Amino acid sequence: MPHSRRHFIGSAAAAAAGVSSFAQTAKPKSANDTIQIALIGAGGMGTADAQSSLAVGGTKIVAVADIYDGRIARAKERWGNDLFASRDYREVLARKDVDAVIIGTPDHWHQKISIDAMDAGKDVYCEKPMVQKVEQGKAVIEAQARNKRIFQVGSQRVSSIIYQKAKDLIKAGTIGEVNLIEAWWDRNSAIGAWQYSIPPDASPENIDWDKFIGSAPKHPFEPIRLFRWRNYKDYGTGVCGDLFVHLFSGMHHILETNGPNRIFSTGGLRFWNDGRDVPDIMVGLYDYPATAKHPAFNLSLRVNFVSGNGGSSGFRFVGSEGIIMVDDAVTVMRAPREVDPGTTIGTFSEKIREEVTRQHRAKYPVVRPNADSMRAREEDKYMPPPGYNDHLDHHRNFIEAIRSRKPVIEDATFGLRAAGPAVLSNVSYDQKKTIEWDPQTMTVKG
Numbered sequence: 301m302p303h304s305r306r307h308f309i310g311s312a313a314a315a316a317a318g319v320s321s322f323a324q325t326a327k328p329k330s331a332n333d334t335i336q337i338a339l340i341g342a343g344g345m346g347t348a349d350a351q352s353s354l355a356v357g358g359t360k361i362v363a364v365a366d367i368y369d370g371r372i373a374r375a376k377e378r379w380g381n382d383l384f385a386s387r388d389y390r391e392v393l394a395r396k397d398v399d400a401v402i403i404g405t406p407d408h409w410h411q412k413i414s415i416d417a418m419d420a421g422k423d424v425y426c427e428k429p430m431v432q433k434v435e436q437g438k439a440v441i442e443a444q445a446r447n448k449r450i451f452q453v454g455s456q457r458v459s460s461i462i463y464q465k466a467k468d469l470i471k472a473g474t475i476g477e478v479n480l481i482e483a484w485w486d487r488n489s490a491i492g493a494w495q496y497s498i499p500p501d502a503s504p505e506n507i508d509w510d511k512f513i514g515s516a517p518k519h520p521f522e523p524i525r526l527f528r529w530r531n532y533k534d535y536g537t538g539v540c541g542d543l544f545v546h547l548f549s550g551m552h553h554i555l556e557t558n559g560p561n562r563i564f565s566t567g568g569l570r571f572w573n574d575g576r577d578v579p580d581i582m583v584g585l586y587d588y589p590a591t592a593k594h595p596a597f598n599l600s601l602r603v604n605f606v607s608g609n610g611g612s613s614g615f616r617f618v619g620s621e622g623i624i625m626v627d628d629a630v631t632v633m634r635a636p637r638e639v640d641p642g643t644t645i646g647t648f649s650e651k652i653r654e655e656v657t658r659q660h661r662a663k664y665p666v667v668r669p670n671a672d673s674m675r676a677r678e679e680d681k682y683m684p685p686p687g688y689n690d691h692l693d694h695h696r697n698f699i700e701a702i703r704s705r706k707p708v709i710e711d712a713t714f715g716l717r718a719a720g721p722a723v724l725s726n727v728s729y730d731q732k733k734t735i736e737w738d739p740q741t742m743t744v745k746g
C-alpha cells in the first residue's frame with residue numbers, strides 16, 4: 301500500500317465503520333469470468349465509462365438505469381436489446397447478474413447510489429466528484445469499508461502515465477522542492493461552458509422527473525435543469541466540483557499529498573447568462589502544509605469559461621531548481637544557474653557604488669560573450685505514445701481490482717480528499733471566507 305491514505309482507511313475509517321480490517325475479502329473472479337456491469341446514468345460520461353470498461357475486455361454491460369427513456373433507447377442501440385433497463389436504479393442493484401455498477405448520474409446522486417450499490421454487494425465506479433457536499437464523504441468511505449467493496453472514483457488522471465512520469469520526476473528531485481503549483485482549465489466555447497443539447501421530445505411522459513430531483517429541492521418539470529444540470533447548484537457542483545476536482549486529483553497523485561489546510565476561492569458569473577446559478581469564472585487559492593512527503597507549498601487554480609481563446613488546461617509545478625509543466629505531455633525546464641546575479645546600487649553614493657562594484661567584479665569578472673558561451677536550453681519533453689488513453693487505464697485498474705480484490709488507485713478516501721477541497725471552494729465562494737480543512741481526518745475545522 302504505497303499511499304498513506306490507504307493506511308488511514310485501514311485504521312480510522314474501518315474503526316469508524318465498526319469493521320476490524322479493510323481486506324477485500326469478496327471471492328476473487330478468475331481471469332475467465334466475465335465481469336457483468338450495470339450503468340446507472342447513461343449520459344455522456346457514463347456511456348464513455350461503459351465503453352472503456354468494455355474495451356478492457358472480459359466485461360459485459362448487462363443492465364442500465366436512467367430516468368430519461370431516450371438514454372435507455374440509445375443504450376439498447378449500443379449494447380443490445382436484451383439489456384435489462386429500468387428508470388429505477390434500485391431494480392438494477394437488486395439483480396444477481398450484476399457484479400459492478402458505473403455511476404454516471406449528476407453529482408447530487410453520487411453518494412446515495414454509491415452507498416446503496418455497495419450495500420447491495422456491488423463494486424462501484426463512481427464518477428467524480430465523489431460527493432456533492434463535503435459532509436457526504438465519510439459515509440461513502442464507511443460503506444466501502446463495511447461492505448469490503450471495490451470503489452473507484454472516476455478521475456482518470458490518477459491512472460495516467462503522464463501523471464506517473466511527473467510524479468517520478470518530482471520524486472527523483474528533478475526540480476528540487478516544489479514550492480508553488482499553478483493549474484488552470486480554460487474552456488472558451490458554448491459546449492465547454494456546458495450548453496448541452498436538449499432533446500426535443502423531453503416530456504414528463506419520457507422523463508421520471510421526481511427520480512431526477514431525488515433529495516434536491518422540489519422544482520416543476522423543466523428539461524433544461526436535467527440536460528444542463530451542471531448549471532444549477534441543486535444538482536451539480538459548479539466548476540469546482542466539475543473541473544477543480546480533476547486538478548486536485550491529478551496533483552494529489554503526483555505529490556502524494558492529502559490536501560490543503562486552507563481553502564479560499566472567488567469568482568463570478570460574467571458571460572454565460574443563460575439562467576445558470578453558478579459562476580463561469582473561479583479562482584481558488586490553497587495552502588498545503590508540510591508533510592513527510594513534501595514541504596509546504598501553495599496552489600492556485602483557475603477555471604475560465606469566458607475569454608475567446610479556445611481554451612487549455614495544465615499545471616506548472618514550480619520547484620527550487622526548475623519547473624515541470626504537465627498537460628498532454630510532461631515538460632521539464634531546469635532553472636539555469638545564475639552566473640552573475642548583478643547588483644542594485646543605483647541609489648547608493650558614488651563611493652559605495654564603487655566599493656560594491658569592485659567587490660562584485662572581483663567575484664564575477666567581466667567575460668565577453670562569444671559563441672562558445674552559449675548553452676542549449678535545458679528542457680526535456682516526455683510525450684505519451686500516440687493515441688494514449690488514460691481513461692482506459694483507469695477502467696483497467698478498476699476491472700483488475702474486481703478480479704484480484706486488491707485496492708484501486710482512487711478509493712473513497714482519495715476521492716474525498718480531492719472532492720473535499722473542490723466542493724469547499726464553493727462554500728468559500730458562497731460564504732466569502734477562508735475554510736480551514738484538516739486533510740488528514742477530512743474534516744472542516746472551526
Ligand SMILES: NC(=O)c1ccc[n+]([C@@H]2O[C@H](COP(=O)([O-])OP(=O)(O)OC[C@H]3O[C@@H](n4cnc5c(N)ncnc54)[C@H](O)[C@@H]3O)[C@@H](O)[C@H]2O)c1
Nearest residue numbers: 341342343344345346366367368371404405427428511512
Ligand atoms: N471523468 C470525467 O472526465 C468526466 C467527464 C464528464 C462528466 N463526468 C461526471 O460524470 C457524471 C455525469 O456527467 P455527464 O456529463 O455524463 O451528464 P449527463 O447529463 O450526460 O448524464 C447524466 C445521466 O444521468 C441520468 N440520471 C439523472 N438522474 C438519474 C437517476 N436518479 N438515476 C439514473 N439516471 C439518472 C440522466 O438522465 C442522464 O442520462 C457527472 O458526475 C460528471 O461530473 C466526469
